[in-house]
Amino acid sequence: MMIRVVEASDLLEVLQIEYAVFKFPYPPDLVNFLYANYRETFLVADIGGIKGFLIAIYDEEEGHILSIAVKDDCRDLGIGKALMGHIMSFLREQAVPLVRLEVRKGNARAISFYESMGFRRTEHLPDYYEDGEAAYVMIKHIR
Numbered sequence: 001m002m003i004r005v006v007e008a009s010d011l012l013e014v015l016q017i018e019y020a021v022f023k024f025p026y027p028p029d030l031v032n033f034l035y036a037n038y039r040e041t042f043l044v045a046d047i048g049g050i051k052g053f054l055i056a057i058y059d060e061e062e063g064h065i066l067s068i069a070v071k072d073d074c075r076d077l078g079i080g081k082a083l084m085g086h087i088m089s090f091l092r093e094q095a096v097p098l099v100r101l102e103v104r105k106g107n108a109r110a111i112s113f114y115e116s117m118g119f120r121r122t123e124h125l126p127d128y129y130e131d132g133e134a135a136y137v138m139i140k141h142i143r
């Protein structure tokens, strides 16, 4: 499996996955902005086409996973775990001490996915999403 940094020619496939998977997808302008400004932490899983992606940002205090998605017919094959493994190694190399993310309270699958990678729930953020659903903040210390 090839996990690599995104290229301009991948963005259409990334957006197709984003729109297929999320009820409130990131608009193309935001995805383009993240590509232009945070390319080294914008990863794709390329397995004869883009099957998943992960977008993160970071500073010296923390890494923040903004989005991760795997095509629905490619789930449970280890693609999500491989994307997370790559970003965690990269952030560790940058001496980032902790990684944070938000997840919908009702997204049990994603919550177990993150827990399987050592993330723990910390805060509960009521009304976090556009439709009023709450989020859990999950964090993992990596140093």
Ligand SMILES: CC(C)(COP(=O)(O)OP(=O)(O)OC[C@H]1O[C@@H](n2cnc3c(N)ncnc32)[C@H](O)[C@@H]1OP(=O)(O)O)[C@@H](O)C(=O)NCCC(=O)NCCS
Residues within 6 Å of the ligand: 021, 068, 069, 070, 071, 074, 075, 076, 077, 078, 079, 080, 081, 082, 102, 103, 104, 107, 109, 110, 112, 113, 114, 116
């Ligand atoms: C969350 C998501 C990225 C996981 O990607 P994936 O490629 O299917 O996950 P993997 O195959 O790498 O699974 C890794 C681990 O997650 C857990 N996991 C995966 N699918 C699971 C499921 N259906 N139920 C419970 N745990 C699951 C397992 O512990 C698994 O570890 P194992 O393979 O050692 O058993 C994917 O399901 C997805 O795109 N979901 C929709 C988008 C989404 O919800 N994104 C997160 C928003 S915060």
